[in-house]
Amino acid sequence: MFRSVARSAAGKNLLRRGYATAVPERKVAVLGAAGGIGQPLALLMKLNPLVSQLALYDIANTPGVAADVSHINSRSEVAGYVGEEQLGKALEGCDVVIIPAGVPRKPGMTRDDLFNINAGIVKGLCSAIAKYCPNALVNMISNPVNSTVPIAAEVFKKAGTYDEKKLFGVTTLDVVRAKTFYAGKAKVNVADVNVPVVGGHAGITILPLFSQATPKANLPEEDIKALTKRTQDGGTEVVEAKAGKGSATLSMAYAGAIFADACLKGLNGVPDVVECSFVQSTVTELPFFASKVRLGKNGVEEVLGLGPLSEYEKEGLESLKPELKSSIEKGIKFANQS
Numbered sequence: 001m002f003r004s005v006a007r008s009a010a011g012k013n014l015l016r017r018g019y020a021t022a023v024p025e026r027k028v029a030v031l032g033a034a035g036g037i038g039q040p041l042a043l044l045m046k047l048n049p050l051v052s053q054l055a056l057y058d059i060a061n062t063p064g065v066a067a068d069v070s071h072i073n074s075r076s077e078v079a080g081y082v083g084e085e086q087l088g089k090a091l092e093g094c095d096v097v098i099i100p101a102g103v104p105r106k107p108g109m110t111r112d113d114l115f116n117i118n119a120g121i122v123k124g125l126c127s128a129i130a131k132y133c134p135n136a137l138v139n140m141i142s143n144p145v146n147s148t149v150p151i152a153a154e155v156f157k158k159a160g161t162y163d164e165k166k167l168f169g170v171t172t173l174d175v176v177r178a179k180t181f182y183a184g185k186a187k188v189n190v191a192d193v194n195v196p197v198v199g200g201h202a203g204i205t206i207l208p209l210f211s212q213a214t215p216k217a218n219l220p221e222e223d224i225k226a227l228t229k230r231t232q233d234g235g236t237e238v239v240e241a242k243a244g245k246g247s248a249t250l251s252m253a254y255a256g257a258i259f260a261d262a263c264l265k266g267l268n269g270v271p272d273v274v275e276c277s278f279v280q281s282t283v284t285e286l287p288f289f290a291s292k293v294r295l296g297k298n299g300v301e302e303v304l305g306l307g308p309l310s311e312y313e314k315e316g317l318e319s320l321k322p323e324l325k326s327s328i329e330k331g332i333k334f335a336n337q338s
C-alpha cells in the first residue's frame with residue numbers, strides 16, 4: 001500500500017501543496033457513516049491528509065453523504081456503500097475501520113441499555129472485518145464500549161484473525177472532556193492541557209487522573225471530585241440536553257477523528273504517538289482496560305501503566321473494577337453464545 005507521493009494523482013496534489021515527503025496510501029472506512037457521529041466524522045476524515053481513500057458505509061443514506069463529502073477538495077477519494085451486500089467492498093484494503101454504527105442513548109438510559117441492539121450490529125460488522133480486512137486497526141465507538149470491544153475480540157478470535165494490537169475502544173471523548181473541564185476550572189490554556197483517563201467508558205468506569213493533569217494547578221479536593229463526576233457524567237449531560245434526540249455526535253466525531261489520526265500516524269511510523277484507549281491489557285487484572293497506549297506501525301506498540309495515583313483515584317480504580325469486569329464478561333458471553 002505504500003506508493004510514493006510522486007506516483008499517484010493524489011500524491012501529485014500533495015506535492016503541489018507542500019507535502020514534500022512520501023505519504024503512504026491509507027484507506028479508512030467509517031461504518032455507520034450516515035449517522036449523527038458518522039457524518040461529521042466522515043467530514044473530518046475527508047480533511048485528514050493522511051487518508052487517501054475514504055469508504056463510507058451504512059445500511060441507508062450513504063450515497064448522499066458520500067456525494068456531499070466527495071466535493072471537498074482534499075486528498076482522499078470518497079466512495080459510499082449502502083447495504084450488507086456492499087460491506088465487503090467498503091472494507092477491502094482498509095488500514096483503519098472506525099465503527100460508530102448503532103443506536104444512541106435517550107434520557108434515562110445507561111449505555112448498557114444499548115447492548116441488546118448494538119451487540120448484534122457490532123458482531124455482524126466485525127465478522128465482515130475478519131473476512132475482508134483482517135489486518136485493519138479497528139476503532140470501536142459503538143456503545144457500550146466496555147462490552148462491544150470484548151465482543152469484537154471474540155468474533156476475531158473465532159475467525160482466527162484476532163490481533164490484540166489492532167483493536168481499540170475509542171475513549172478519546174473522555175479525554176477531550178477532562179481537558180476542557182480541567183482547563184475551565186484551573187484557568188489554564190486548554191490547548192496546553194493533558195489529562196489521562198483510564199478504566200472504561202461508562203459512568204464510574206471512566207476514571208480521569210487529574211493528579212497527573214498538566215499544567216499543574218493544585219486544585220482543592222472538592223474541585224477534583226466535581227471534575228471527576230462531570231467527566232464521568234459528560235455523556236449523560238449531552239443526552240439530557242438533547243432531550244431524546246440522541247447523544248454526543250459533534251464532540252464524538254472530533255474525538256474519533258483525533259484517535260483515527262493517531263492510529264494513522266502510528267501506522268506511518270511517526271514516533272511517540274500516545275493516546276488513551278480501551279485495549280487488551282495487563283495493567284490491572286481485567287482483560288481489557290483503558291490507559292495510555294503508544295501507537296506504532298502494527299497498532300498498539302506499548303500499553304503504558306497508570307503512573308502514580310492519588311488516594312481518591314486508587315479508590316476510584318477499585319470501585320470501577322466490578323462493573324467493568326461484568327460488562328466485559330457480558331460481551332464475551334454474548335459473542336460466544338450466539
Ligand SMILES: NC(=O)c1ccc[n+]([C@@H]2O[C@H](COP(=O)([O-])OP(=O)(O)OC[C@H]3O[C@@H](n4cnc5c(N)ncnc54)[C@H](O)[C@@H]3O)[C@@H](O)[C@H]2O)c1
Nearest residue numbers: 032034035036037058059100101102103104141142143252
Ligand atoms: N465511544 C464514545 O465515546 C461514544 C460517544 C458518542 C456516541 N457513541 C455511540 O456511537 C453510536 C452511534 O451514535 P450516533 O449518535 O451516531 O447514532 P445514530 O443513530 O445517529 O447513527 C448510527 C448509524 O448507524 C447506522 N447503523 C445501524 N446499524 C448498522 C449496521 N448494521 N451497519 C452499519 N451502520 C448501521 C444507522 O443507520 C445510523 O446511520 C451509539 O452506540 C452511541 O452510543 C459512543
Ligand SMILES: O=C(O)C[C@H](O)C(=O)O
Nearest residue numbers: 105143234235236247248
Ligand atoms: O453518553 C453516551 O451515551 C454517548 C457517549 O458514550 C458519550 O460519552 O457521550
